[in-house]
Amino acid sequence: MDIKKIKRSEDYSAWYNNLVKNADLAEHSAVKGCMVIKPYGYAIWETMQSELDRRFKDTGHQNAYFPLFIPKSFFSKEASHVDGFAKECAVVTHYRLKVDEKTGEIVVDPEAKLEEELIVRPTSETIIWNTYRDWIQSYRDLPILINQWANVVRWEMRTRLFLRTAEFLWQEGHTAHASAEEAIAETKQMLDVYADFAENILAVPVIKGFKTANERFAGALETYCIEGLMQDGKALQMGTSHFLGQNFAKAFDVKFVTKENKQEYVWATSWGVSTRLMGALIMSHSDDEGLVLPPRLAPIQVVIVPIFRKQEEQTLVLDKANEIAQSLKALGIRVKLDAKDNQSPGYKFAEYELKGVPVRIAIGPRDVQNGTIEVARRDTKEKQSMDASDVAHKISHLLEQIQQNLFQRALDFREEHITTVDTWDEFLHTLENKSGFISAHWDGTTATELKIKEACKATIRCIPLDNKQESGNCVFTGKPSSQRVLFAKAY
RNA sequence: CGGGGUGUAGCGUAGCCUGGUAUCGCGCCACAUUUGGGAUGUGGAGGUCGUAGGUUCGAAUCCUGCCACCCCGACCA
Known part of the structure; x- marks a missing residue:
């Protein structure tokens, strides 16, 4: 590829x-x-x-x-609901096709019009x-x-x-x-x-x-x-x-x-x-190398890449790799042993990084001889050689660490990207240069919310449930406010 | 739906301006040598040039419509 x-x-x-x-x-x-x-x-x-x-x-x-x-009639029964969805509905109007006698093409049969149109559920x-x-x-x-x-x-x-x-x-x-x-x-x-x-x-x-x-x-x-x-x-x-x-x-x-x-x-x-x-x-x-999957979600949690040159090495290495795979499976770990011999180890390394597999184990003749394996983690890209004894428990523990690390990393990023601002200039400056969530006072009106959106595309993402009540002034209108809300540009 | 861009083999592309039947790399198939960070050689297969029309002796190339995707808006989970 x-x-x-x-x-x-x-x-x-x-x-x-x-x-x-x-x-x-x-x-x-x-x-x-x-x-x-x-x-x-x-x-x-x-x-x-x-x-x-x-x-x-x-x-x-x-x-x-x-x-x-x-x-269709069901939609008209709840007024705000139809307002919200009307503009994006697919509608079924007919139930039959026929061959047009003149052109030979398949066309909608005009005689098969539904009494009441059907909406494909939004x-x-x-x-x-x-x-x-x-x-x-x-x-x-x-x-x-x-x-x-x-x-x-x-x-x-x-x-x-x-x-x-x-x-x-x-x-x-x-x-x-x-x-x-x-x-x-x-x-x-x-x-x-x-x-x-x-x-x-x-x-x-x-x-x-x-x-x-x-x-x-x-x-x-x-x-x-x-x-x-x-x-x-x-x-x-x-x-x-x-x-x-x-x-x-x-x-x-x-x-x-x-x-x-x-x-x-x-x-x-x-x-x-x-x-x-x-x-x-x-x-x-994810990063520039590809997908990064948290272990609890990864279809393949551990991939084993065997490395060998000669036939004898292949047998030796695959035997050991299989043994490790079995011990991981016994702990309920989703493991794949990639024994394909038409792709180089380097190719496989890159491939599984692209697919976000959390842990890669490489095992070659040298490892079999020394009783070691090479373990690489996707989240930090660290590689280390480790003793092959009790692999399953070590890997199981590592998967847990990766899960925690990914969450912590994302949490740190988010915490760094919640900025508290009190003036409109700061608001715009933060949005432009740092982005992320902006915690600011808002006067509670839809009119102000819409004006802010028009001015800079930021919308109120939510009013946090654990919000502190504190008095302040709306960042846009200066009117009194009793709590901060979170603004951001959103997908 | 408006403005801009792109569309050529599974993927990435050259060729388009200046019309003459499509280039290269990866991948694929076969064989051999290889395998500790995307292997190498030799041979081979694979294309309605997005699509429908038009201009022309002749269109990937010029013109028009349509479709899809990407970027920027409006709309939204």
Whole structure:
């Protein structure tokens, strides 16, 4: 493979695109804005899925599946929801094709027009709440705690692999509750689940917060989010958890009978993360050599590269390599022994670095003789020779260290890139020269938020949950403010 | 959707201005020698030049439409 090396520092977005392709994660398809997720990329997504799925089930949720298509009329039932999504919907208008008699081409059969158009789901609140109406009669039917793994379509103007594609994979949780308090607790619980997953599995530190009214999900009363900071200083929204109040229950007439025999509307939440997390993963840890994967997510955690010249050496080295592979497998480590003899060790080293394999073990005749192995870690690129005894436990420990190191490194970077500013000049200067999050006072109005966005493209990423209350003056208008919020340029 | 750019073999490219049937490197196949940081030699395969039209005796090359991607805006997870 002739890999074109593009440096992060020179052109961040070209570096990103190049990395996604070269590391075999995904590629553009024949369909505009839609990507093909390749086996190696999909394997990483599957690991994300299984880690998240386990957490969802541990918190009492069940998986279910709802239709891809949503009748158009469902969208008009919740006004702000339709406002939010109308501009990016794919619509099915016909159900049949036919051969045009004149041209011989396949055309849409005009006689097969649907009575009511179907929307390809951009999110499933409407079809799900329409269904919940029939599932809920009494407080005894609540809560309903459901998650769906699905694809959704949002017709985006400008797409980027994983970060924003017209079709993407995600999970969407939709829960129904008897009280606002319970629904809010659910919303917060799922935000914690996302934060735990992001930090402990992806090794990406996140800030938990909630969105301003302007950035809120269409139809939500409150949108909680986790925000990550990428290496180029731009913020990425990595997951959201919405408290929907009774908006969808009212729109779809979902009521329940309380203990006191009163009719009440059901309280709702929804929460989701998508294949965008792949983008977060790539942009948080990777370098000019390629992908860097945290061990807990890596499809291959350890690769063993045997080195040999002659036939006898090959047998000797492979025997030892196999033995090591077996001992690693016995500890549940995902290991690959790459015994291909048509690629040089140097080629393999570069290849597995590109793919982000956390640990590489090289073993040659010299090692077999000395009872050693060479261990290289992807995160720091350090190489060292070590005694081959008790390899499995040493490697297991090393994988854990790498996981921690990646998180710590990303955390240090983020902490260095949260700048507290009190004047508009400082604000602009920081945004221009340092980027990252800017912690500043804001007067709480959407008008100011929009003016700031217009002036410098920075938006309020979130109001952190653990925010200190302190009085100050809005960085833009000078009006009084009771707390700081986090601004950044965002993906 | 606006402004700019790009599209030639799996990947990266030369050729385009000045029209004559496509260059080179990597990869691929075979054999041999190799293998401790992207091996070498010899032979071989692989191309509707993004796509549809037009101009021309003749188009990768000139003209027009369309499509896709990249960068910058607007929109957004």
